[in-house]
Amino acid sequence: MHKVEPKVFLIGETRIVEDGLRGFLNHIGAPEWQSDAPTDVEKVAEFYSRLCYKSYKPGLNPNVKKIREHNAEHLGNILKVKHGSVLEHPVINFVFADVSRVFTHELVRHRVGVAISQESLRYVRLDDLGQWLPTVIREDEEAMTIFGRTFEELERLQKELAVHFRLDDSQANFTRKKIVTSAMRRIAPIGLATNIGWSANPRTLRWVLEMRTAPEAEEEIRLVFGEVGKIVVNRYPNLFGDMVVEIIDGLPSYKSPNSKV
Ligand SMILES: Cc1cc2nc3c(=O)[nH]c(=O)nc-3n(C[C@H](O)[C@H](O)[C@H](O)COP(=O)(O)OP(=O)(O)OC[C@H]3O[C@@H](n4cnc5c(N)ncnc54)[C@H](O)[C@@H]3O)c2cc1C
Numbered sequence: 001m002h003k004v005e006p007k008v009f010l011i012g013e014t015r016i017v018e019d020g021l022r023g024f025l026n027h028i029g030a031p032e033w034q035s036d037a038p039t040d041v042e043k044v045a046e047f048y049s050r051l052c053y054k055s056y057k058p059g060l061n062p063n064v065k066k067i068r069e070h071n072a073e074h075l076g077n078i079l080k081v082k083h084g085s086v087l088e089h090p091v092i093n094f095v096f097a098d099v100s101r102v103f104t105h106e107l108v109r110h111r112v113g114v115a116i117s118q119e120s121l122r123y124v125r126l127d128d129l130g131q132w133l134p135t136v137i138r139e140d141e142e143a144m145t146i147f148g149r150t151f152e153e154l155e156r157l158q159k160e161l162a163v164h165f166r167l168d169d170s171q172a173n174f175t176r177k178k179i180v181t182s183a184m185r186r187i188a189p190i191g192l193a194t195n196i197g198w199s200a201n202p203r204t205l206r207w208v209l210e211m212r213t214a215p216e217a218e219e220e221i222r223l224v225f226g227e228v229g230k231i232v233v234n235r236y237p238n239l240f241g242d243m244v245v246e247i248i249d250g251l252p253s254y255k256s257p258n259s260k261v
Pocket of ligand 1: 109110111112207211212216217218
């Protein structure tokens with residue numbers, strides 16, 4: 001058994017294919033369009049939004065005489081008028097590491113605009129349980145002892161079963177190992193540390209950030225999405241800069257005047 005801290009890794013984001021973008025802009029007669037977006041994620045959202053009204057420059061659509069020139073201004077207006085569907089085009093990719101199955105079970109309730117890849121406990125043997133504990137347990141010596149004892153015993157039972165089923169015998173075939181490992185996880189604690197890949201579009205992210213950093217949310221998911229909030233507000237200011245952060249019970253809580261675009 002070992003202690004862990006939940007961690008957030010930003011591992012990817014949408015990138016523009018410049019040739020294709022230029023090809024389309026030439027095609028519609030707006031070859032000079034440029035964006036001052038800080039990232040391609042913000043540029044993609046702006047690009048698709050401008051496509052709706054052909055607003056890459058004044059007069060390209062005779063009905064549009066004036067345009068909002070800058071990415072910040074343009075996306076700021078999108079958030080204000082809640083035309084959030086254009087924020088579904090870019091994708092932002094995270095890995096949440098050393099999070100519990102308590103966390104992952106709550107995370108996967110958010111179904112819209114996400115992709116998920118979770119460490120499979122059918123295949124991955126639980127021979128060294130990772131443990132993160134909420135404050136209410138950490139602050140209570142007796143509760144800490146009970147948690148420690150329980151985790152150690154459950155880990156010992158995993159090892160005992162692995163010996164019982166001879167999982168480390170050189171002849172044990174992979175299908176058999178999978179069946180047995182999957183059966184064994186039924187006596188593992190849902191507080192065990194695991195890893196999950198989670199990708200979301202910015203529209204979804206804005207919503208999940210608000211829901212899961214709210215003071216009513218569970219401590220671990222608040223902690224993780226507090227980190228997500230820091231990353232996205234800093235990296236994509238024109239998509240998340242309107243969010244107001246308040247520290248509640250020592251954890252950041254994100255709210256937006258433009259909630260649920
Ligand atoms: C503090 C807290 C406590 C919770 N407690 C419980 C609990 O006790 N038990 C429990 O089961 N769950 C609980 N949940 C989970 C909660 O009920 C939601 O399932 C979860 O937050 C996902 O959010 P969402 O419904 O907004 O879905 P998302 O997938 O994040 O969807 C985003 C939005 O898209 C729209 N949408 C999504 N799906 C549909 C649809 N099928 N039809 C129409 N519109 C749709 C909705 O407007 C929705 O808000 C809790 C969540 C929180 C934050």
